[in-house]
Amino acid sequence: MSDNRKRTEARDFHPEVLRLFDQYVHGLTSRRGFLKGASTYAALSGATAVELLDALNPRFAAAQKIAPTDPRVVTEFVEIDSPQGYGKVRGLVARPAKAEGKLPVVLVIHENRGLNPHIEDIARRLAVDNFIAFAPDALFPLGGYPGDEDRARELFTKLDQTKTREDFIAAANYAQSLPGGNGRLGAAGFCYGGGIVNFLAERLPSLAAGAPFYGAAPPLDQVAAIKAELLLNFAGKDDRINAAWPAYEAALQQAGVKYQAFIYPGVEHGFNNDTTPRFDEVAAKLAWERTLALFNRTLRG
Template sequence: MSEKKSLTKAGDFHPEVLKLFDRYVHGLLPRRGFLKGAAVYATLAGASAAELLDALNPRFAQAQKVAPADPRIKTEIVEIDSPKGNGKVRGLLARPASASGPLPVILVIHENRGLNPHIEDIARRLAVDNFIAFAPDALFPLGGYPGDEDKARELFGKLDQTKTRADFVAAANYLLALPGGNGRLGAVGFCYGGGVVNWLAEQTLEGPGGKPAHLDVGVPFYGAAPPLDKVADIKARLLLQFAGKDERINAGWPAYEAALKAAGVRYEAFVYDGVEHGFNNDTTPRFDQAAATLAWERTLALFNQALRG
């Protein structure tokens, strides 16, 4: 076996291994299929296929930026009604420990593993930056995030997506009327969650008093395009973040962009060259510090500009 290499960043893996991993984490390839395909490239890294998979899996504790007990914020687990969805939505609500005046509210939508520690940390990071953030767990009807990424992906495939999307609408409606909120709603989502943000931007929500409302700002990170025949319904400003090497998601962008332009939707889109799908997730080797920093700065800048005042 060749000398073992460092396996801490995307460049340490053969590109085909990263493609296999992308298919694996999105349920397009079983674990056995990943291990079989990765074995061809494992000797180049001086590792086994199982070691490659382990290295690509998240390290939540190492990447945590805001501890749950951080004195700058207050967090709580809340449950809200979702009569058109699964009956109840459960998630983490995070807000600054002290605030002067109403604050913008941000819906944080996870990847296809439910509300794992990384997404909880994203919500806490937003609270530190003076937003109220709510991160629902789509897996709540099935017992919630199980603490294991493989089990979480397996559970995710059992969800009724029509009901799950109704749960995210219920969460958005809840935030629009949240005490302490200013009635302005942003959403940020990653991978699966990015696709939900794109879809949510097309939906008519329910504001206080039952009045029709809409998402104000949506920031999908490498999210699938929504139904193109509904793009004209988008009222939100969009900031779309793409990974340069993300062939699967990027394939849908030209048609989506054409629909956005035709509908006159206000949007900006950025492609971060040379980075992988999941580049913002700092718990895995696909994380890219430079791209993630710039993308998050742009996200916060838009939320601050469009949702305050």
């Protein structure tokens, strides 16, 4: 089905509408709460609150860069065991159709909506860049990504995060041993997934590199366990996440962890997600180039 909505940008929305949307996306307010709060600003723009919400929601087809049928990529869905988690993990493996030698593997970790079409596309993009990617779906125990972002967010709140985190550990261990892989593992994650990258970094000494995008910091008393090199990407207009960064950075420095951190000025939380108006093309391009450079430098050879 085609999506004929007009392409919008963050600057097309009042900052308060963006703040309300961030709260809604992260379960801090309900759909009704967003619509009520946004109604005043909707009237000023000549739209309805429902129309504002529709404009802010993802446009997966319009943003897709690598189609599932792209001949450069081979994909398959796999199920693996997770005895300490929910028992089973399902995810997408994407690899180059033509590969010479063994390749590094990158675990791709979604936002708080499960393995939606955007994250599948990220995995395929990595395959085109000559990596093997594995993108697990945390919602698999509850039936998997349901095809609807609102329903996905609702399901996400029902997960037992202790089990879910064990599922991601199982996924990381599986990814590192994938056939055709060179045994070197990196991880990239976005929002919720950025927090999981930070978590995996302190739990898995075998993780060589991590690129969390606007993700929650791990427990500071565990930072000394991090062996991975980190590339941390933050949005300038993301007070909710950025508030924890000074203490996290101090802990990284004290522990001697190798890292780089970049705060991209003037952009919103979610700036790398090119399916929504919060996407910022300049910041996203630079952050992704830095991420690929990290993985190429630390995972190959």
